[in-house]
Amino acid sequence: MALIVQKYGGTSVGNIERIQNVANKVAQFVDQGHQLVVVLSAMSGETNRLMAMANEIQTRPSKRELDVMLTTGEQVTIALLSMALQEKGYPAISYTGWQVPIRTDDSYTKARISEIDGDKIRYQLAEGKVVVVAGFQGISFEGDITTLGRGGSDTTAVALAAALNADECQIYTDVDGVYTTDPRVVPEAKRLDKITYDEMLELASLGAKVLQIRSVEFASKYNVPLRVLSSMQDGGGTLITSEEHFKDNEMEQPLISGIAFSRDEAKLMMLGVPDKPGVAYKIIGPISDANIDIDMIIQNQGVDGTTDFTFTVSRLDAPAALEMLQSSANKLGAREVLSDDTIVKISMVGVGMKSHAGIASTVFKTLADNNINIQMIGTTEIKISVVIEERYLETAVKALHQAFDLDK
Secondary structure (H helix, E strand, O other): OOEEEEEEOOOOOOOHHHHHHHHHHHHHHHHOOOEEEEEEOOOOOHHHHHHHHHHHHOOOOOHHHHHHHHOHHHHHHHHHHHHHHHHOOOOEEEEOOOOOOEEEOOOOOOOOEEEEOOHHHHHHHHOOOEEEEEOOEEEEOOOOEEEOOOOHHHHHHHHHHHHHOOOEEEEEEOOOOOEOOOOOOOOOOOEOOEEEHHHHHHHHHOOOOOOOHHHHHHHHHHOOOEEEEEOOOOOOOEEEEOHHHOOHHHHHOOOOOEEEEEEEEEEEEEEEEEOOOOHHHHHHHHHHHOOOOOOOEEEEEOOOOEEEEEEEEOOOOHHHHHHHHHHHHHHHOOOEEEEEEEEEEEEEEOHHHHOOOOHHHHHHHHHHHOOOOOOEEEEEOOEEEEEEEHHHHHHHHHHHHHHOOOOO
16 A cells, blocks of 8 residues: 555646546545545636736736635635545545645745645545645745645645655646657657656756646655656656666666757847956846846857857846846946847756766757757756757757657
8 A cells, every 4th residue: 555645737627527537546546555645736727717807906916815816726626526536435535725734935926835734634544535635825824825836736746745755746747757858849759767856857947848846856855756647548657756766777778868948048148248357247146136047158258358248038038138238238338239039948858968978969960960050058967958049949859859869
């Protein structure tokens, strides 16, 4: 018998028929003798519907009141699933985030979990019940309802698995696992049986939409085995775990585990900046202070005592960052400020990079053979990222996928 935490997303509980389907899946695990804690999102589209109503009432909706309202979506699904299980003869009980309770800080709309009291859940499990918990929500130490931000149900599930010392946390989505790249771009992409926390963190941060980054961080920190599965079809999914759970031959076979890409990129350039100590901070500081995340950075040294400074931000943040950059350019005496939002970032991720040389040269040669120019390069121990023109995205991903034999 195992203690399993399962999470089902909005599409998995999008209507009564799908909620009944989830109840059937849960029942199968109970019949096998497992203890089940089930975390649910709101029905697909429900959060957007509630947000639209709030925006009709208030130009800038109160974040505290938003959290009070948005948490009602999950209350509906947990009650319906509990009813469905009870109707099938399986004892079940639903809890909201504040009934558990899941304690968070008071950062409304993007709260972080501080602690979880699992005693109530343990008691109900011991009584033979399936415990159904609302994802995405908690309660602050002051007693206010909070939400964890978009995708927060994944984090709820992993945090509960850690607090309850569960044997596995299973995330059910509309895909059947983690793929070598997006199958919509490369139909030959393969589902991975297993991947490390570090690789999944990189893929999630670089554009892969399968899991929320915070949930993977939580799983890695507390060593929670995490599995991604489809709620619509049977299969083993993809297990996300530590390197220690891989056999030596498994770790050494793939050089690259996956290719992620992000279209949400813009490049900003300040040209002809006086090359003096502290200039990088004067350029980046105001942008960071505005809570704009800066990704890749390149600084070139000129021969005339000036330097060119280039960095990337999300396209959404680009207009505000460009305005601040132009203001800084005037103060620093820079020659010119340029921007480009027709770029994409492609990243090759794999722990095999730690022990294999020549991966970067394979990337560069593959792109060169396809007449694709590299504008920026960034690396870590298990990642190589390149910035290229957006129009070459599909060509580049397909070529790199084939170059590293990911289709095999």
